[in-house]
Amino acid sequence: MPFSGQDETIICRDCRTAFVFTIGEQEFYNTKGLADPPKRCAPCRAKKKAEKQGAQETQVAEAAWQDEREQGDSRRSRRR
Secondary structure (H helix, E strand, C coil): CCCCCCCEEEECCCCCCEEEECHHHHHHHHHCCCCCCCCCCHHHHHHHHHHHHHHHHHHHHHHHHHHHHHHHHHHHHHHC
């Protein structure tokens, strides 16, 4: 979708608040090759990003815990 070249008002998909997608932001999106305007306002984007990072950190921690547990199991079986 080509950008309009003027500020656009968009409704956030999460909080339903109107926010402005400025010409400068549109130019930035164009330079990054992004074809679609944002669907969330800045606070909701930040919240979504934090939730996503938290989920990834939890997955990494769970994987590390599982590795430690498996290593402990293999060490115990060698002692017998």
